Each structure stands twice: as structure tokens, then as C-alpha cells.
Amino acid sequence: MNSTASKMSPMEKIWLIVGMIPTGSVSSYGKVADLAGLPGRARYVSKALKLAPETLNLPWHRVINSQGKISFKQNTQPFHTQTELLRLEGVEVNSGKVILSEFEWKPDMATLVLQLPF
DNA sequence: ATAGTGACTCCAC
């Protein structure tokens, strides 16, 4: 059995999933929670991102809400930063919104599951 | 133990 899996905390699972979101794509808090095996815990994902160590260099900006919108309030520094980071990698952001049908990450579940250590 | 607070989500209007 994989010892790494048994030691991985819920928050670490979330960090792992977020780290798998490819450049130029986005995912939602709820989706990340689902993939991490934590259904119904979207709010926990936002907390995990806030507490994530800088050294992990997580692509936190690729996580938005289920409506395709950036969850920070407009006219705030985080809002602008996230918008910029997304645009830098080719994701279109208009009025804080991303067209999910165009940029949402749709991993091949069969393949993804095999890569997860849990 | 109770109440308030989110980088959330879903659904009804």
C-alpha cells in the first residue's frame, strides 16, 4: 500500500489537484473538491488555497467559482492579480468572468485516477 | 455549546 496516500491530509489532496490544472485552463472550487475526494467542500478549497505555502507555487489563479467568475470582489488587488495571471496564459476574462465551455479543465477521469496517490 | 464568517453551490424567482 502507498504510505504517501495514508499521510496525505485533505488540504494536501486539494493542493495536489490544483497543481494538476493545466496552463490555460481553469477549474472550480467545487470540482477541485470532488477530484480531491471531498464532495461538498468547495469552501474548504478556498481556505486551502489561502493557507497554501508560497513555496508550492500553486496555480491558484486557475480556480474560480462554478459560474465561471473570479470569486474576489471587483476592485480589489487579488481580483486584478488573478485576472492578469489568467490573461497571461491565454485565458479570456471579461468583467471577471471566464467562459467555462471554452476554458474549463476536463480531465480524462480514467487516466487521472491512475495518477492520484490516493 | 452557540453564533458568525467565508476565494462556495444550487435552485427558484
Next chain:
DNA sequence: CGTGGAGCCACTA
């Protein structure tokens, strides 16, 4: 599209 409300869960006071 906007709004409101209920449900959600971990954390804090």
C-alpha cells in the same frame, strides 16, 4: 443577467 435563501463545512470568538 441579478437576488435571495438554504445547504454546506471548517474555523473562530
